[in-house]
Amino acid sequence: AAETIKIGFHAPLTGFAASDGKSASEGAKLAAEQINAKGGVNGKMIELVIYDDQAKPAQAIPIANKLIGQDKVAIGVSGSYSGATRSAAGVFQEAKIPYISAYAIHPDITRAGDYVFRTSFLGEVQGRGGAKLVGDTLGKKRVVMITLQNDFGKSLAAGFKSAADKFGITITNEYQYSMKDRQFGSIVAKVKSDNPEAIYASGYYFTAGPLVKQLRAAGVSVPIIGQEGYDSQKFIEIAGDAAEGVIITTSLDRDSDVPETKDFIAAFEKKAGFKADMVAASGHTAIMVAAEALKKANSTDPRAIRDAVAETDLKVSTGTIKFNKLGEVLKAVQNQIVKGGNWHRHSVIDDPELLAPPAE
Amino acid sequence: MGIYEVSLATIVLINIILALGLNMITGFCGQISLGHAAFYGIGAYCTAILAKAGFPPAVTLLCGLILAGASGVVVGLASLRVREDFLAITTMGVGFLFLGIVRQQEALGGELGISSIPSAGMSKIGFMLFVLVLAALAAAFSLFIKRSWMGFAFDAVADDEDTARVLGLDVAAYKLSAFAMGTAMAGLAGGLYTYFARFIVPDDFGFITSITVLSMVAVGGIGSVFGVMAATVVLTLMPEFFRFISDYKLLVYGALLFTVMRFAPGGLAGFLQTALRIRKARGETG
Amino acid sequence: MTAILKVSGVTVRFGGIHALDDVSFEVTPGEFVSMIGPNGAGKTTLIRAITGVVQPQSAEIRLSGREISNLPTHKRSRLGLVMTHQIVRPFHSMSVLENVIFAAGHGRIQSVFGAMVSFDLSRERDRAMKLLGLLGIAEMADKSVRGQPLGVIKRMEVARALALEPKLLLLDEPLAGLNHIEAARLADTVADINRRGTTIVMIEHNLGEVLRVSERLVVLDNGRKIADGNPNEVMRNPAVRAAYVGKDETDAAA
Amino acid sequence: MLRLDSLSCGYGAMQAVHGLDLHVAKGSITTLLGANGAGKSSTIMCIAGHVAVHSGEIRYKDRKITDASPMQRIKDGISVVPEGRRLFPNLTVKENLIVGGYSRSRDESNRELERMLSIFPRLEERLGQRAGSLSGGEQQMLAIGRALMSKPELLLVDELSLGLMPKIIDICYRAIAELNKDGLTIILVEQSTHRALEVADQVCVLESGRTVWQGTSDEAQNNVKMIDSLLGLREETSDA
Amino acid sequence: MLYLELLIQGIIYGSMYAIIAVGLTLVYGLLRILHVAHAGLFALGGYLGLLITNATGSLLLAMPLAAAGVGLVGMVVYRLCYHPILDRPPYVALIASIGLFIAMEEIYRLVFGPYGLTYNDVPLQSQIAFLGMNLRTAELAIVFGSVILLGTLSYLAQKTRIGVAWKATVDDPQMAASFGIDPLKVRYLNFFIGSGLAAIGGIFISLLSNLVEPTMGGVPSYKALAIIVLGGLGNVTGTLIASLVLGVVEAFGTIYIGHLMDRDAIAFAFLILVLMIRPQGMLSGR
Ligand SMILES: Nc1ncnc2c1ncn2[C@@H]1O[C@H](COP(=O)(O)OP(=O)(O)OP(=O)(O)O)[C@@H](O)[C@H]1O
Ligand SMILES: Nc1ncnc2c1ncn2[C@@H]1O[C@H](COP(=O)(O)OP(=O)(O)OP(=O)(O)O)[C@@H](O)[C@H]1O
Ligand SMILES: [Mg+2]
Ligand SMILES: [Mg+2]
Secondary structure: OOOEEEEEEEEOOOOOOHHHHHHHHHHHHHHHHHHHHOOOEOOEEEEEEEEEOOOOHHHHHHHHHHHHHOOOOOEEEEOOOHHHHHHHHHHHHHHOOOEEEOOOOOOOOHHHOOOEEEOOOOHHHHHHHHHHHHHHHOOOOEEEEEEEOOHHHHHHHHHHHHHHHHHOOEEEEEEEEOOOOOOOHHHHHHHHHHOOOEEEEOOOHHHHHHHHHHHHHOOOOOOEEEEHHHOOHHHHHHHHHHHOOOEEEEOOOOOOOOHHHHHHHHHHHHHHOOOOOHHHHHHHHHHHHHHHHHHHHOOOOHHHHHHHHHOOEEEEOOEEEEEOOOOOEOOOEEEEEEEOOEEEEEEEEOOOOOOOOOOO | OOHHHHHHHHHHHHHHHHHHHHHHHHHHOOOOOOOHHHHHHHHHHHHHHHHHOOOOHHHHHHHHHHHHHHHHHHHHHHHHHOOHHHHHHHHHHHHHHHHHHHHHOHHHOHHHOEOOOOOOOOOHHHHHHHHHHHHHHHHHHHHHHHHOHHHHHHHHHHHOHHHHHHOOOOHHHHHHHHHHHHHHHHHHHHHHHHHHHOOEOHHHHOHHHHHHHHHHHHHHOOOOHHHHHHHHHHHHHHHHHHHHHHHHHHHHHHHHHHHHHHHOOOHHHHHHHHHHHHHHHHHHHO | OOOOEEEEEEEEEEOOEEEEEEEEEEEOOOOEEEEEOOOOOOHHHHHHHHHOOOOOOEEEEEEOOEEOOOOOHHHHHHOOEEEOOOOOOOOOOOEHHHHHHHHHHHHOOOOHHHHHOOOOOHHHHHHHHHHHHHOOOHHHOOOEOOOOOHHHHHHHHHHHHHHOOOOEEEEEOOOOOOOHHHHHHHHHHHHHHHHOOOEEEEEOOOHHHHHHHOOEEEEEEOOEEEEEEOHHHHHHOHHHHHHHOOHHHHHHHO | OEEEEEEEEEEOOEEEEEEEEEEEOOOOEEEEEEOOOOOHHHHHHHHHOOOEEEEEEEEEOOEEOOOOOHHHHHHOOEEEEOOOOOOOOOOEHHHHHHHHOOOOOHHHHHHHHHHHHHHOHHHHHOOOOEHHHOOHHHHHHHHHHHHHOOOOOEEEEEOOOOOOOHHHHHHHHHHHHHHHHOOOEEEEEOOOHHHHHHHOOEEEEEEOOEEEEEEEHHHHHHOHHHHHHHHOHHHHHHHO | OHHHHHHHHHHHHHHHHHHHHHHHHHHHHHHOOOOOOHHHHHHHHHHHHHHHHHHHOOHHHHHHHHHHHHHHHHHHHHHHHHHHHOOOOHHHHHHHHHHHHHHHHHHHHHHHOOOOEOOOOOOOOOEEEEOOEEEEHHHHHHHHHHHHHHHHHHHHHHHOHHHHHHHHHHHOHHHHHHOOOOHHHHHHHHHHHHHHHHHHHHHHHHHHHOOEOHHHHHHHHHHHHHHHHHOOOOOHHHHHHHHHHHHHHHHHHHHHOOOOOOHHHHHHHHHHHHHHHOOOOOOOOO
């Protein structure tokens, strides 16, 4: 076979996060196919080396070492959650191989060093976006938070709280639930008695679907604001009619006119057989960015590739990717709303100051 | 050895210390524990915090070991009150409680864990050798205990603690020492893991980890030091062997765990013993 | 002479059942006391209370003058107060010999740290073998306890108790499950042990052997002591005969 | 009624009984004697279907039952008081008795229950107590009562008088004699030789899993010395 | 008002727990196996119930069909997995069971996909006003369904000869056989009923969340163990009470001390507390 360039990719293909792992890797594979169909990178085909990390930090370390030491990948991409991504980031940084995180939200990931980048929002940034959406766009001031107890939920909550004042929001109460919960009866009962103007609830589609369904069933009718964790057709399937009107902050705009986004949404559904979600788009984006950097660097030197990644300026399905000094991306937040059983554009938050990621 | 192999070897050795700790409690003394990961976690968090405060590895590891051992004694007190399956579930509860509390402690990094932990000041290979020495010590210590009168007393407690008591054994003291020694080893393993990963989150020390360690002990053959070590090597590396079948990896792992218990319930040690006995019997008749 | 064991006011209740009701008795050093009484009279419960396996509602128990009712079982055992089980409780995972060796090593396992640093068990092995020989089960020494006939395990229990070098040995129906020849032998062995200085309290329904070897008889009925004294006198007590004795032994005792 | 033809049985590779021949007539009482470990209990449990037959045959009412399950055997009328009693410790006294009569209809079982309680009034006082917490003797009474609940035709009793006080032993022997008069066939393992010889029609002495003496109880009464020396055998070898 | 509402939510949680845990109690009581794979059967119940409902449009048909199907699978699990290792120490079966559970989850993922399935049209969602609250029919169905099923079961266990036969088999299967009880039949029946209950639990839960996922057994896998221990291990009534109490504790706990520890930790803190006071569980079974 012709010589290939290897891109390392790890995602939770089994275990509790397997669904996100599947979306991310399908997105990544689609990107690789599209690139190879166009002749690859500088005449070489790219090859994805995909490993399952079960979203476990302890598993991600040997995987990162294997990708670097045995598979000799040119660049690594994480399609996994923050824990696994953080531990792998350390290994890549130490080996000085560039590494891109597709959708993990933990702030420390890029702080591992100058070889680590992220093509998605930080949790805190998105939380701030959420605050603007609630307080400014929707004009709701008395808010109850329902926070998912993991790094994703916690950093969203921190971001939301930090910007709440700025938009005149008072947080009347905050409840926490864990990743495994699907039954929210008691939280729902309490929220009902709190009688807020809006609910800011973090979660993934598999927790948010039941949560929203149960809130609505109990007669809570105020706006519910979510984030990219909701961003999946599955959320609408689970919550059914209750999903109508739910608004989220995310990075994939379903009604986009941008060709990259439109192409991706169509191509993904064709390839995978189900509708694209944010995670899939993120996996796709990260591979696109990696491939573009490999093309520009046109070298096997990790340093050159790193520099090429740092200089990225690429239009992809989730927007235009440009990195700051720390390796964080700066882009607009897409607000989507459920209407008629599908995600549609609600509004866009493009406030560079509010959305500025940390630079060190 | 490439970096991949070194990292695997290190994690295997850490797990050996961890599993030998549980073997002390469950294998030797017969007190089933489903919460071993909590002590692993206590050692890890203690080490991480001290290391970030600037203490050298010798100090941090020792503190982790002592803190875990002391907590082990506290949980051991529960073993004086509840027995067998009640104890199994109580220790499981201790695991969940530890995790639940750590998750909500911002001082311990909460859900985000602790990162940027300083290195142990050794090269990767150097660190592996360091862990190797400690693992060898742990194994030697286990063998030493097993052969001593203490091991004999543990056997008696594991078999029938009421009778042991009637025969003049201070059962409580022995149970507590088993917990203290076993959890201290877990604490040491946790500290080593901290220096290895240099980033820890609560989930590293969850129920799954406890179960994994217990299966190392059970697959190895409860109480058998060499069996447990062999099983630890196999079970730690198994996910790596099966990487190529990504999608089926966990299925194969689960099925294998089941199969070993189903067809070789004495674990590897029991399996080897049976095999040897058959060979011996054959030798005698032949 | 001061009593080696002085029990007063032992009361044990299980829910509504009064198993023991204010029982008192004394044992002087070197004595061989047998305890009899109808089934369910509370004999087993009494020695379990003495060794601390059962928690009495009230009791005063003195061993050589020292109050021990607040000590845990293992401490009482170390003071020389040892019992065997009516329903056998061997360590199933060990051989017959190991069961006894373990008891013989009671000195080594007293402190956890002592136990950690001692390895040698040849002395204990010798003693254990001697005891098994004494009880006539030396040839079973290396067999696993599992599957041993009841008679062997019963004697193993006695050997194990002796290995603890008791001052006062409480035996719960040691002769049950032995045929009359074996029973006679074991009774002789026990009497012999007694002659060498160990005080013995033996619960037994085998009246023939009881009357043959013991010096004193205590009778419990319905949780109360109803007689205490010289065996032949006790057996003539009508209350005892009414509660306990069948037609055969009536003749035998008469 | 029951025939054992060169029966060998044991546990795994270990053989406990070697080529035992025994004929038990209907309505008779047979006593098995022997030193510790002679194989008495093993024989009993083998007839009850709990010990694996290695070779030989068990015939009951002229049918081969060598391979029948314990469930089958109790339906055919074989009931057992096992060594160590083997009560259901967490069941109450009453429940233990109900299990004893499980192979009979509910009405029959209730009738038997009344009868048992009249034989052992002590059990009536303890009906609701956990069997495991009964005293040793009470447990023995329950074990006997439980076995009789199924109205057996052949009763296997391992150590009838174990742990019982003399008075109750009398009651038990009287009950046994009465049942025997009503046609119950009994195989008895007993340690107290002279009690056993009194009631038995036939005596069989075992040693290391083999029959070493067999005869009627009258013959046995006349050979007490010889039987005693057989019973002591194990002791002598071990003393040597 | 709020308290009443929380109490009712607690009872709903409790009923769900009860129906899963009672099934597990049956298995545990009989075999002393910590049958973790029960949670795998629970998930299978969810899948079958949902698939049949989607195919036929009738939940009423799906319930018994799924229960019977899963019941049969339960019997197969017993025969293939537990029957051969019954005489082994309990941890052997525990590890085998965990292996089996992992494998089951993976099979669901591979067969039904990782994203989970939803109802075409979720049944029993109509609202019922009750003391000023909006309850869904499904929530009431859960409470009443559990009461009826468990009441029947509890009657069977305590008042009938079958119940006595069951308890006798628990204590000593060999002797039970000697009195005409077929232990194998009792065990099959037990696994059938227990697994059937698990299946119904799986369907109930899916009605509230409209989601059946491969990992949905995760929570019951350990929480059900905690409940049966709380209830006194092997005690059906105790399990019922423990389920309800734990449901209520969680309902209030998540609201009022949720910032201190998560739901699991609350449950287990409660468990440890109870066990330290009553080492034999709330109602002791043995
Ligand atoms: N844990 C318990 N719970 C309830 N009752 C009990 C318990 N232990 C013993 N008993 C009752 O207490 C009484 C005394 O029992 P104990 O075992 O002391 O009798 P014993 O004199 O040794 O009789 P035996 O000669 O039959 O062995 C019995 O009636 C028994 O049923
Ligand atoms: N479960 C078992 N496993 C292995 N061997 C056994 C088992 N039960 C009994 N044996 C062996 O079988 C032989 C016969 O034992 P058995 O119990 O039949 O003797 P017994 O005549 O009833 O003795 P005892 O008078 O002590 O009750 C003994 O050597 C014993 O060690
Ligand atoms: Mg007694
Ligand atoms: Mg016997």
